[in-house]
Amino acid sequence: MKKNWWKILSLLLLVYTVVGGLLMDVPRLFILNESIRNLYFHVCMWFGMMILFIVSFVYSIKYLSGFNLRNDIYAHNFAAVGTFFGILGYSTGAIWANYTWITDQSQSLGSVLKEPKLIGAAIALLIYGAYFVLRGSFTDIDKRARISAVYNIFAFAMLFPSIWIIPRLVGSLHPGAPGSESGNPALNFKDIDSRLRMVFYPAVIGWTLLGAWIATLKIRLQLIKDKTLINE
Amino acid sequence: MARRILSLLKKDLLLEFRQQHSFYGILLYIASTIFVLYLSIDKPDGAIWNGLFWVIQLFICVNAVAKSFLQESRGRMLYFYSVVSPVEFIIAKIVYNVILMIGMSLMSLLLFLIFLDNPVDNSLVFVGIVILGGASISIVFTLMSAIAAKAQQNAALVAILGFPVILPQLLLLMRLSKTAFAEVFREGAVIRLVGEIAGLDVLVIVLGIILFPYLWKD
Secondary structure: OHHHHHHHHHHHHHHHHHHHHHHOOOOOOOOOHHHHHHHHHHHHHHHHHHHHHHHHHHHHHHHHHHOOHHHHHHHHHHHHHHHHHHHHHHHHHHHHHHHHOOOOOOOOHHHHOOOHHHHHHHHHHHHHHHHHHHHHOOOOHHHHHHHHHHHHHHHHHHHHHHHHHHHHHOOOOOOOOHHHOOOOOOOOOOOOOHHHHHHHHHHHHHHHHHHHHHHHHHHHHHHHHOOOOOOO | OHHHHHHHHHHHHHHHHHOHHHHHHHHHHHHHHHHHHHHHOOOOOHHHHHHHHHHHHHHHHHHHHHHHHHOOOHHHHHHHHHHOOHHHHHHHHHHHHHHHHHHHHHHHHHHHHHHOOOOOOOHHHHHHHHHHHHHHHHHHHHHHHHHHOOOOOHHHHHHHHHHHHHHHHHHHHHHHHHHHHOOOOOOOHHHHHHHHHHHHHHHHHHHHHHHHHHHHOO
């Protein structure tokens, strides 16, 4: 029970996020209106993804410094859950854009989604997709672990230009573009209304903990499967 | 160290001169791709020309650079393993591929100008951009080729691994090359773009130097 406190916390925070996020008062801005509630889901997915990728990156470095297969399993599963969060973040963002960015009926969603921020996010997901393809192409377990750890570190390094730097340089409808003067969306205190913050920060923690929970379950399953391979 | 890098580089260049079929193979690849473009579209406007040019660069690079690690046989790798350090080896490979790719890029630029008209306003600037772009693309693909050489189905894997990773650089390059198409940029924006591309290159090279020792031992 002692070790499980964070799972209970995650559950409580997520219940609060869903109930509070849908029922509590939010500022109603022009165009955005009630859709701002998507902040509790869409932005949290990216936070979760980034944190899970950082964890995966750290485990890849740990693998290369000690060649312990356990670290490779950790790195793989954290990256997998991180990618899943990324896909969820992309789709929640696309739904949001569908209702807020399209200004007239003739505009298709496809044309709106050709945004620097979204392209960057798609690139990041493709890079991690390539990571899983690379893993799949090996039969030798040690070789797979070593080469994919190298690629994972490389992928993490390329994440920064694609999702943090390039979208900041070019104009975009997405918050955080040069025109909007908002710097990093969501992290800036002046940007986000205090009513939103009441739910937003707990939501970030809740979703991230949920991601870590899913990852640990997958890792435990994998560790049991590969029991014979890992010598402690 | 510098001497050993130079002799590795010399060995790669000599191999290229001796086994001319691969060199001419790539040249033929460039010529025929551009000729196909010439047959299918005549006089594309600037934006399309620019897009086509960089896509062709990408495919040339996959073909030219991908073989750099695949051509080394197992026995030869074992020999290199005993005489040079991995850092020297990867630096030599990167330098060689940069030279090769810049040559190929300039060649394809020439063919583009001959076959597909010249929408470029500032040719000298564009040649500079092509050199920068050729170098950046080849550095990334050298690393991807080193990774893919360790897997079995390697030739296809180079493209799968490389395309997503090269996209940020390619987007910056396409943006930058618009300066040569007489698009007016804000003051300092061009320098900043060049700086960013160069910065990314440095990042990739540093990562390659750090990570290649792990790839190399089997």
